[in-house]
Structure formats: C-alpha cells, structure tokens
Amino acid sequence: MTRQEERIRARRRQRRRQARMVRRVVFGVCLFIILILCIYGHHNHKRVLSLQSEIDRLEQQLKKSKSDSNDLKKQLDELQKELEQKQQELDKKEAALYDDPNKPNVYMTFDDGPSSNTDTILDTLAANNIRATFFCIAQKGEANEKRYQRIVNEGHTIGMHSYTHEYGTVYASLESFEQDVTQISDYIFQMTGVRPKYYRFPGGSSNTVSKVPMKECIRYLNQSGLTYFDWNAQNDDATGKSYTASQLVEHAMKNVKMAGDNVVLLMHDEQTKTATAEALPTLIKRLKNAGYDILPITDKTPLVQHVSKDSVS
Numbered sequence: 001m002t003r004q005e006e007r008i009r010a011r012r013r014q015r016r017r018q019a020r021m022v023r024r025v026v027f028g029v030c031l032f033i034i035l036i037l038c039i040y041g042h043h044n045h046k047r048v049l050s051l052q053s054e055i056d057r058l059e060q061q062l063k064k065s066k067s068d069s070n071d072l073k074k075q076l077d078e079l080q081k082e083l084e085q086k087q088q089e090l091d092k093k094e095a096a097l098y099d100d101p102n103k104p105n106v107y108m109t110f111d112d113g114p115s116s117n118t119d120t121i122l123d124t125l126a127a128n129n130i131r132a133t134f135f136c137i138a139q140k141g142e143a144n145e146k147r148y149q150r151i152v153n154e155g156h157t158i159g160m161h162s163y164t165h166e167y168g169t170v171y172a173s174l175e176s177f178e179q180d181v182t183q184i185s186d187y188i189f190q191m192t193g194v195r196p197k198y199y200r201f202p203g204g205s206s207n208t209v210s211k212v213p214m215k216e217c218i219r220y221l222n223q224s225g226l227t228y229f230d231w232n233a234q235n236d237d238a239t240g241k242s243y244t245a246s247q248l249v250e251h252a253m254k255n256v257k258m259a260g261d262n263v264v265l266l267m268h269d270e271q272t273k274t275a276t277a278e279a280l281p282t283l284i285k286r287l288k289n290a291g292y293d294i295l296p297i298t299d300k301t302p303l304v305q306h307v308s309k310d311s312v313s
C-alpha cells in the first residue's frame with residue numbers, strides 16, 4: 001500500500017467517524033425533541049382531564065341548581081295558592097261587613113253566653129257568612145273558655161253583659177257595678193286578648209231592678225269610654241214561655257219589621273235556649289229575603305239605647 005492510499009483510507013475513516021458523530025448528534029437531538037413532546041403531551045393530557053372533571057362538576061351543579069329551582073318554584077306556587085285562599089277568606093269577611101246603604105240593617109245580638117249552644121250558633125253564622133254580636137258573661141269550664149276565642153276568631157263582635165249576671169250583685173251599689181264591669185272586661189281579655197268596648201246592661205238600661213240609679217251606671221260607662229247597646233226587637237226567647245223554633249222566627253220577624261231600618265235584635269245564647277239556635281238558619285233566610293243586611297255591632301252602628309247616654313251629664 002502506498003502512502004497515497006494510506007492517506008485516502010485515513011481520510012475515509014475520519015469521514016466515517018465524523019458521519020457517525022453527526023448521526024449521534026442528530027439522534028440525540030431527535031430524542032430530546034421526542035422527550036420534550038412527550039412531557040408536553042402528558043402535561044396537556046392532565047390539563048384536559050382536569051378540565052373534563054371541572055366540566056362534570058359544573059354540569060352536576062347545574063343539575064342541582066335546576067332541581068333547587070324546581071323546588072323553589074313548587075314552594076312559590078304553594079305560597080301563591082295559600083295567598084289566594086287567604087285573599088278569598090278576607091274578601092268573604094269583608095263582604096260580610098258590607099253595609100248596603102239602601103238596605104235596612106239588623107244587628108243580631110246573643111246575650112248570656114257562651115253556652116252549649118254557642119257552637120251551633122257559630123256554625124250557622126259561618127255557613128251563612130254572617131257576623132253577629134255576643135254579649136258575654138263569665139261562663140266557666142274548658143269548653144266555654146274556648147268559645148270566647150272562637151267568637152273572636154270568626155270575626156264576631158264580643159261585648160260584655162256583666163260578670164255574674166246576678167242583678168242583686170251587679171246592681172248592689174255603684175261600686176259593685178264598677179267592679180263587675182272591670183271583672184268581665186278582664187275576663188274576656190284574658191280569654192281572647194281582646195279588650196271589649198261594648199256593653200249590654202243585664203235587664204237593659206231601662207231596668208227597674210237596679211238598686212243604683214241607672215244614670216250613675218251610664219255615667220260610669222260614658223266616662224270609661226264604653227258604649228252600651230239595648231235592643232229594639234227580640235225573638236221573645238226570654239219571656240218565660242217556651243216557644244218552638246218556628247214561633248221564635250215569626251216573633252223575631254214581626255218585631256224586626258216594627259223596629260224600622262236600624263234593628264238591634266235581642267236573642268239568647270244559653271244552655272236552655274236550644275230553640276233559638278235551631279231557629280237561626282230559617283231566621284237568617286227570612287231576614288235576607290226581606291231585604292235586610294245582617295251585621296255585627298261596630299263603632300259605626302247607630303245607637304239603640306232605652307235610656308240615652310246623652311241624658312246623663
């Protein structure tokens with residue numbers, strides 16, 4: 001081998017070495033790039049996964065919100081219904097208090113209760129959407145105690161008719177009359193939370209059994225800001241005779257018609273006066289047919305007094 005050939009071979013070997021070197025470098029660079037791509041891909045995959053789980057979470061939240069909003073809608077519908085029902089009840093109550101100026105008025109009043117007949121009377125009044133006035137005395141026992149509250153709850157006017165209803169006690173002296181008024185006022189307040197402002201004298205303001213001059217009792221009520229109502233018609237359920245329900249209706253209708261356009265009708269809510277409670281549905285029908293408004297006593301009710309409050313200085 002000549003020196004020339006040796007030089008050529010050595011150059012070739014060197015070129016081959018250089019080529020191997022270049023291939024290695026290229027391979028290394030490629031490997032590096034692939035590695036970078038892998039790392040980047042992995043990172044991206046992780047990010048995609050986390051985004052996916054975020055989307056799932058939001059979807060679930062949306063579903064829950066939807067079901068919550070359905071629940072709320074249901075609750076809202078129920079409240080709306082309740083409101084409408086209350087409004088209807090209110091309208092009914094207001095209608096029962098409407099006083100047509102073209103119609104004569106009858107104020108039905110029930111004295112001496114509550115009693116075992118009160119619930120029947122209240123049921124009838126409710127069924128006819130009518131309010132009345134109850135002049136109560138102090139009746140004891142759990143059943144009666146509940147009846148005071150029912151009278152008030154159902155929109156009727158509750159008034160006082162003395163604590164004991166014993167003429168000898170109530171009218172023994174002015175002092176005992178005053179004490180009796182305070183007692184029945186407190187008793188009704190205790191039973192109902194309502195401080196009564198209307199009064200009916202046992203026996204009326206024109207009674208002749210009182211040992212105290214009635215004007216003194218009237219003066220006391222005037223000074224106490226209490227208004228008393230007597231009556232100008234009755235159904236005759238306290239005359240001592242036992243009338244049937246239909247007789248009581250006839251008596252009431254006759255007396256109401258004689259009393260004019262502003263009638264305070266006296267009846268009794270007492271254990272023995274079952275016929276009065278029995279007569280009530282027919283009496284209401286007859287009064288309505290005869291064109292009367294039936295109303296509870298309020299501050300607007302024109303006074304019906306046997307002895308006028310203004311006759312006392």
Ligand SMILES: [Zn+2]
Nearest residue numbers: 111112202203
């Ligand atoms: Zn009485």
